Amino acid sequence: MSALDAEIVGERLGLTAGLLEWLRARPLPAGSPSPVLPDDETVCSYLAALAVEVEAWSEILTTRPDPASSPELWWALERVYHDLVSNLGNGAAFAGWPNLPVDGTAPVRHLYIWTFLAAVPDVRQYHAGHGIPDEISWATLRSLGQAVTDSRASGLLFALWVQPLAFRGVHYRIGRLAYDLGGTKVPHLDGADLAVHIGAGQPLEPHDCDQSFAQAAAFFRRHFPRRPVRRFTCHSWLLDDQLADYLPEGSNILQFQRRFQLLPLDEEREERADNVILEYVFERMHTDPLIPDEVLEDLPQTTSLQRAFVTHLRSGRHWYSRTGWFPASAIR
Template identity: 30%
Template sequence: MKGLDFMFISEFCRGIRLGEEASRIILDFRMEEEEYARLKQRFQTDCHSFFRQVTGTAGYRQMLLYLFARFAVDAYEEYRIREIEDNIYFDTFSDIRIWSEVCYRDYGEYGLEEYNWLQEHVRLQLFRLGRLQFQPIAYNGENLKVGQRLVEKHQLVLNVHIPEGEPLTPDEVSHSFRLARKFFRGIPMVYICSSWLLYPGLEQVLMAESNILKFQRLFYIYELNEASREAEQRIFRRLEANPNDYAEETSLQRAAKSLLNNGGRLGSGCGIYIPGERD
C-alpha cells in the first residue's frame, strides 16, 4: 500500500473512532494491490460472487474489515466531488466501527460479519445525518393515504435506519430529519421505516415516555410482521428457542422476557412519517 494511502487509512480509523485493536487489523493487513483491485472489481460487478469468495477464506471477517475500510477510503473522492462534508463521511462510515464491535461481541474477534449491509454505504446510497441514517429508495408498498397525502407505489421516499449507539432522543431525531430535509433537496420528505422499534406491542414493555415510543408515534404504522424476531435479537443480543433462557440484566430484558413467557409477541412494524401530516 502506498504511504499516502496508509496515512489516510490511519486518518479514517481515527475519524470513525475505531478502537486500537480493530485499527491494527486494518493497518497491518497484507494484500497486494493487484489482488485488492481484482476484489474491488468483483465487488462492483458481482457482489454475490465477491462475498462467496471472501467468506470462503480463512479469517474472512478481518479481511472484510480491511476491504470495507479500503472501499470507504476510495469513496472519499466521490464525497469530495459532491461537496459532502467530512463529518457526514465519517459519521456514515462509523457503521464499520459499530459492526466490528458487534462482531467482537458475537464472535470474539474484531472484523465484519454484517458485510452485506455495508454495500449501501460504499456505493453512496446511504448517509448518516445526526442520529439517523437515510437511504433514498422507491416505495414498494400499495398506495397509502397518510393524512392528506397520498404515498404512491414506486415513488421516491427516504428509508430511515436507526444505528446502534446513542439514545434516540426526540431532539436528536428532530435534528436528523432537519438535516435530511437540507441534504436530500428535491426528494419529497416522505420517510419510511421498517424496524422492531415500530412494533406497537412495545407499549407493553416500555415506559409511556420512552424515547423509542416517542419515535414510534411519529409514524403511521401500515404493516406488522408478527413472526419477526428482530426485537429479541436487539434486546437480548441473541436468540433462544425458550424465552426462559434469556438474560434479565436490564428492566427492558425483564419486561420483554415476562411478555414472551406469557405468550406475548415482539415483532416488527413498517411505518410512514410525513412531517406535518397525521393519520
C-alpha cells in the same frame, strides 16, 4: 495456475454457499478498474477516521490481500469492490452483503474491511461531487468502526447492510438518526423514500429526532435535488405496536412510533424480531427461531424494555419488525 472461477475460489477459501453464489452472479466486466489498496500509513489514517478500534488495526494490516500471494482472495476482492463502486449513488434492490464464514481464515474474514479501505477515495470523491460536508461524510462512514467492534465481539466479520450502503453514497448519518435514499417502499405510494435507521447507544429523545428529521429533509433537498423525497419510512422492531402494552405512555420509543402510519401486520409472513431485540437490547446472540427459557432467565430485568421483552415471550407471543411511514411534508 489455472484460471480462477467461483467454484475454485470457494473451495480454496472455504466460502459459504451464499457468498459463493453472490460472487458467481457478479462477473467482472472487461476493463473494470482493479482495487488500489492504501499503504499501511494511509490505512492507519483511514482506520482512525473511520473510528475502528486501535486493537483491531494490527490484525487488519496483517490480512492485506495481495494478487500474487493470495490470488483467490484478490479475485473475490475485485468482485466485491466492483459491486460497491459501480453502484455509487444506487441503493435500489440492495439486499445486503452475504455472510463471511465465521470459521474462515483471518484474511477471508477481513475481505469486506479491505473492500471499504480501497473504496474510501471513491466514496469521498462522490460525496465531494454532491457538496456533502466532511463532517457528515466521515460521520456516515464511521459506522464501519462500530461494525468492526460488534463483529469482533461476535466473531463474525461480518454480514453487512448499513456499511455497503454508506460506502455506495446512499446512506447518511444526520444527527441522532441515519437515512437511506431510496429505502423501504410503501405499497401503492409513488415517489422517493428516505429509510430511517435507528442506531444503538443513544437515547431516542424526541427533540433529537425532530432535529434529525428536519436536517435530513433539508440535506437531501440540497444535495440530491433531482431525487425529491416524498416520505420517511422505517422498518424496525421499535415500531412494534405491542410495545404500547408494556412501556410508559411518555416513553421515547412510543413517541417515536406515533410519527409513523403502520402497514398492517401479517403474522404469517412478517419478520419476527425476537432475536434482533435480544441482540440490540441485551447484546446476546441467538440464532434459533425460539429463545429457550434458560436464555430468558439469564437476562437482566433492569429497564421497562428488558422486562417487556421477557414477559412477552414467556406469554407465548412474539415481537415483530413493522414498517411505517409519514410524509416528508409533515416536517416543519
